[in-house]
Amino acid sequence: MAEKISVAVLGATGSVGQRFIQLLQGHPWFAVNELVASDRSSGQRYADVTDWRVSDSIPESARDMPVKGLSDPLESTIVFSSLPGGIALEVENRLAGEGKSVFTNASDNRMVPDVPLMIPEVNPDHASLINTQRKNRGWDKGLIVANPNCSTIHLILALKPIWDAFGIELAMTTTLQAVSGAGYPGVPSLDMIDNIVPYIGGEEEKIESETLKIFGSLNGGEISPAPVKVSAQCTRVPVRDGHTESVSLKLGKQASIDEVIDAFATFSGRPQELGLPSAPAHPVVVRSQADRPQPVLDRDAENGMASIVGRVRECPIFDVKFMVLGHNTIRGAAGASILNAELLVKEGYIS
């Protein structure tokens, strides 16, 4: 890649926007060119309008960049969007219509039929839905690709090796989700000191529906939902980063616990095959200690780009149960979009 591809970050002052900027620092293919926030920030210095919280200080490359407003024209080839649900749909569609390649972390576009909902290790073949998308919308080069919700991503990434090896009929999960998933200011501390909140609005529905689309099969430009049933109960716990999920699975065919562990440990996907810059060496990492994975110890494994599983054992009701943990704002958000973009660049969808 002779010259880096120019990149805009939408929602650049928010939590996920900050992660995008942090993760894109020194990226071998992408160069952050435009930082986009609300129109009232337009023209201001990024450091002056941003309460930077993902590390001790704003990367120098971003500090003095003038912020663009959402209605300002953009020049970049790729757009990473962390806009809030509700306003994302219109902006993202407009930008893709102008020929940008939009990789969105927002929920608005996820379940739109001609938008691929992608995890590169799981359903890279869904990329070809972009052909349908372009045809449907009359676009010649723009595109929109969504990544799933943070808790869905780590569930699915952990399910994929099992899905491939044994099939999955039923998946029951309870999540213990980190507060960074709600952004800043997000969850009040009075809800998180000596407490948990057994509810995250809309989260269970997202897990239950997104899973079917991601595991769905692409036939003639349409995705048929996968024949799997998912039931999720979602809670918020006093953890900064890292969603933990208990999972119980009814498999499609018999498998021993050792075979399941082996499927996890040896799993590798398209990003590993292509050597994408942000691809973890091991997308699924298995911990053998009885009390792992734990957020503080495991969320940063593989630079936050892996799902860490542990406690793989038999389920008295279904077949197998285990715990999975993953970094919710890296692999669960910004890193997911970036890996999607890397895949589509490599696969030739972006020019």
Add this chain to the structure above:
Amino acid sequence: MAEKISVAVLGATGSVGQRFIQLLQGHPWFAVNELVASDRSSGQRYADVTDWRVSDSIPESARDMPVKGLSDPLESTIVFSSLPGGIALEVENRLAGEGKSVFTNASDNRMVPDVPLMIPEVNPDHASLINTQRKNRGWDKGLIVANPNCSTIHLILALKPIWDAFGIELAMTTTLQAVSGAGYPGVPSLDMIDNIVPYIGGEEEKIESETLKIFGSLNGGEISPAPVKVSAQCTRVPVRDGHTESVSLKLGKQASIDEVIDAFATFSGRPQELGLPSAPAHPVVVRSQADRPQPVLDRDAENGMASIVGRVRECPIFDVKFMVLGHNTIRGAAGASILNAELLVKEGYIS
């Protein structure tokens, strides 16, 4: 009751022992007469050997009481035991053999076939197993009654109304358990700041096995385990008191969500019928708010003696799912033993 029944607390300096003392203050039937700890504390003033942590200061009635050692002879009629597993079995058996009525919170005796594992609202009929117990062991008045593990109690108490009304075939649960369940010093703070631990040794097995005994049927002096399958995944979260559990159930027969909620809300058991002093007016409390129950808001409902359910809704895989929360050292431990004792006094087993 003309005169109060004398009571000894075993393990009186520990966390659950302290709860026993706190809950028994001003009890209308029981008077704490003896505080028992390790032999090396024998003869010392209770306040001098106790790091009191369940309220701001030790009740005056207990402060100056001389502590007895485990091998000292006891005089009390009733013994509440919060001894650690491992040493409990022998001590409790010896005391019951001497004619004491032992109510144990320890795990040692729970699965012993002729020891009732009781929750007064759930299986008060199991009290009659004491007849078998006495016959087996040649005791004329001593007895041992165990209460279940803290996380089992709140699961079962919440299941009972459903069990009675619709039957339960399968129960899947993930727990988010408070640190007080591990006593003091218990869980290190480095494990509980910005973290959760997805493992509690032996806990899942306890839930999965105790449930079958409690719901089991008593026939001819033996308990046949109930035909229900339980699968549990247990985690420790940064909460002081109050275990939260996500539950999904496959019912024995069809029920609407409204019928399930109605079963919860109208549930009442033998302790309520008998008007036992520690009985909650409502053993199962239903919260209608979307984000309840929460530990800080709900654990003290009904003085910590109830199980609080919320988020009752359909399960895409089974029939119904919900959250349940309860105070783990009150209804989940000391309060459970006390209520068992009250039941057995009222039912005439103690004289």
Add this chain to the structure above:
Amino acid sequence: MAEKISVAVLGATGSVGQRFIQLLQGHPWFAVNELVASDRSSGQRYADVTDWRVSDSIPESARDMPVKGLSDPLESTIVFSSLPGGIALEVENRLAGEGKSVFTNASDNRMVPDVPLMIPEVNPDHASLINTQRKNRGWDKGLIVANPNCSTIHLILALKPIWDAFGIELAMTTTLQAVSGAGYPGVPSLDMIDNIVPYIGGEEEKIESETLKIFGSLNGGEISPAPVKVSAQCTRVPVRDGHTESVSLKLGKQASIDEVIDAFATFSGRPQELGLPSAPAHPVVVRSQADRPQPVLDRDAENGMASIVGRVRECPIFDVKFMVLGHNTIRGAAGASILNAELLVKEGYIS
């Protein structure tokens, strides 16, 4: 008191407003008669507009009460105000002008020269400033009395016995303040998980200035600030309720540590003398354990109405240093206003 005095709570849906309602339940002199919130809540049922968070459920007496708006006319004799700073001044002045006795927890009126800034155990004589206030403003029966900021109250209550016995020239303090002081939603959990925030806007200035007024002497209708210097550094820590403060004092005259402890332990003030309903038996409680006071163990001592001191020892720079802790929304806010009202009723200022 034949009939209870009618009471209105301003800011009734907020955190401190909820505490007022909770603390006034069953009050022997006062009856909550009116709940006042923003005008847009006017006419609605209290339970429908309130996210109740100070206990498991709204007291029945308040649940169905229709909320009044800030501009609705009020009938009550006494008004407890927990309005936010900024809007409090005008509303409180208007209501006092209409003849109400206003007890405010807001900051607006605290440093107004003719408003007593009172802690009943500390400066009950400042009540007579009301005469000046009424003369200045042409009021015949209305009045405004303010209580200090939450962190100031516990500092001053602890200083008072020392002030009386030995004098205080310099007071240096660092506070570790609970999140409930910032209301709900208040402090974001991302600021309070694995973190402290070494800054609370305006708090240090409040401690440094309010102290001088409270310890000031009232001469001819004016308060001369006390000749003491105070320096405060304020931090926010992950604690729900209970401000802890480290204090170092240069005394006016020599005192041994035992004399200081004795001054704390034997301290009693006007509320204790008058037997006011909300007066703690011991306004200053001394803990002898090396690691006390602690928020979870000590904040509820004396029903949250006392300041708990501990670790009283020599200061290598000044004379004495110690730790003080107190409940910030009870004695530090709602309870402080209520005790002020009780004092003024008893002293004959309210009719």
Add this chain to the structure above:
Amino acid sequence: MAEKISVAVLGATGSVGQRFIQLLQGHPWFAVNELVASDRSSGQRYADVTDWRVSDSIPESARDMPVKGLSDPLESTIVFSSLPGGIALEVENRLAGEGKSVFTNASDNRMVPDVPLMIPEVNPDHASLINTQRKNRGWDKGLIVANPNCSTIHLILALKPIWDAFGIELAMTTTLQAVSGAGYPGVPSLDMIDNIVPYIGGEEEKIESETLKIFGSLNGGEISPAPVKVSAQCTRVPVRDGHTESVSLKLGKQASIDEVIDAFATFSGRPQELGLPSAPAHPVVVRSQADRPQPVLDRDAENGMASIVGRVRECPIFDVKFMVLGHNTIRGAAGASILNAELLVKEGYIS
């Protein structure tokens, strides 16, 4: 340096020992050669006896190393000790007597008159006390150098620029210390959920005495304590890593706040001059935001090797007050020892 200097880590399985191993990975001058723990671990594989908790997994270089026992003979030139107080003194003295260069993080040797208590940026000249030490003890090449207590280090590092520029007569501090300072398991979670503990045994005395030695002047082989008075109050707060300290100073001569900030910001010491491998570019970092420094945001600045100051402002009692924060197990412990070793290598004390 043609060949790396061989290094032994004492207390290698503990928290600080783990940090030593982590920080020494890839060190340009030092190679970890021996891992030493209790005699009962002797001969076992490091990974088999270590509950590794400072990152997601043990560095490969250490994993399979056989652990030596404390009484096994050692070969390394340099010994980093994180032994517990009490056993450290004898072991460290013995090893130095055998010719090793011992850099100790334990408290035992700190106040021993002929042991330099060093922070390389603060009192590098104290290194020459080693000549006295060797003469006193008849050693020809062994040596012992101690680093201060974790909370002392960050206090002193922040004071040094002020000390040099304006002098310091009085220093008052209150600390908010992280739990990692107490090792693992260390502080119970029941003490750290919704709580702070206003006491750390021995900590205040350490700060108050160590400061005088470090700022002391070395004359004829003896250190005269510095003429400064220090008063400390120490608390434990629910933070994993990073001690925060409020500081108020009476200076030796007048200085404006801008001059103080300038002294902080431009400070540089001997390690920076010598370009030592672990030296931070800026040993004191100044934050200009009103609410900084904060543990989660600032503890890792300069790889955890700096002290971060903020909120520099006038003190109504003394002259200047500010907050300082630093990583307690990096610059406050293992990193401090390593930097001491680097200095002494460069200054020619180790051969």
